[in-house]
Amino acid sequence: MRAKSALLILALISTVKSETECGVGFSLSEDGCVDDDECAHPRPVCGPTANCFNTHGSFYCQCKEGVRSPYEAVNLTFQQSAKCQDINECIDKDLCGPNTECINTIPNYYCTCNQGFQSSTEASRSTQDTGESHI
Template sequence: VTNTTMCGDEAQCIQSQSTTYCTCRRGFQKVPEKNSCQDVNECLRFGTCSQLCNNTKGSHICSCAKNFMKTDNMCKAEGSEHQILYIADDNKIRSMYPFNPNSAYEPAFQGDENVRIDAMDIYVKGNKIYWTLGCQRPLPSPLPPFCLSQISGLKMPRGIAIDWVAGNIYWTDSGRDVIEVAQMKGENRKTLISGMIDEPHAIVVDPLRGTMYWSDWGNHPKIETAAMDGTLRETLVQDNIQWPTGLAVDYHNERLYWADAKLSVI
């Protein structure tokens, strides 16, 4: 009896003095209650590839999206050495080059003692930083004049997210328990989510898929999602969660990350 006849192409025959049995080859797994093996889809396992994953019979192929290059089995954006990381810290915003080991923190904005920055986002196409105190300034720039946003009537704005495709600002207001949207200068403001929301906090958008995500710090903490027009609302996470914040979308792998400020986990 040959190896293929007894075990099939996806398995190999193991012989010893007392027994003979089949074991699945690498990249295959045993089919429950059957004497056969099937392909393992490695692409379903988190972290198999940095970005794009193509499952093949018994293996897989990793690749990078457009404008990314493969370095040490990881995908890194082309021109990464020029990327800037902006960090909000109490009443100031600092910047640094994360891929430059010699980079030092540089001041981007310094507010007075009455300023507290809860959240911020960057509108790269418009060359501006937005934060939830209703101010904006060009970036990066030495000391340009400040300008107040035209958005009024906010009570306790928390999270902010920029839709860089349509050119809109999304924000949460935990004082009024709403999620709203407006154009970049505050025009055409609209309430998208209200009711059954206790203390909305962080928010992030995925314009390419038309989806937004937000966290709720209320009596029943959770992370919810909806279409960017406020429809198709549903609860995404509600177990083992307390103070979810810092939402971030991995656009290529379609995953959502968050930090829990109370549980001290990511």
């Protein structure tokens, strides 16, 4: 039991020592202090609406297409990235054309014909991300 306790204490000291010697954003390895790639973690550090970019000793986030930061910032910190919000394209009432309904999705939108109307392009719906023309 003492051997297990000693091993656990040694591991804890090693972890604290590596963080102290290398600083935040780095880990102690056989080659010395190496950069931690925060973006490589299985759980996205920037959240689902932002892309992660690793830097030497840190990282930053950028909102994905179709969402934006309320701060109007391009590069965001971890705390700000959770604030990337959907852009509601359907606020533009003329976006889809007459006799259509605009349906906002994250991160895009699509257009559907109102009941009793048919698309002139014979598409059942048109989406922004496919590049199809408006109905």
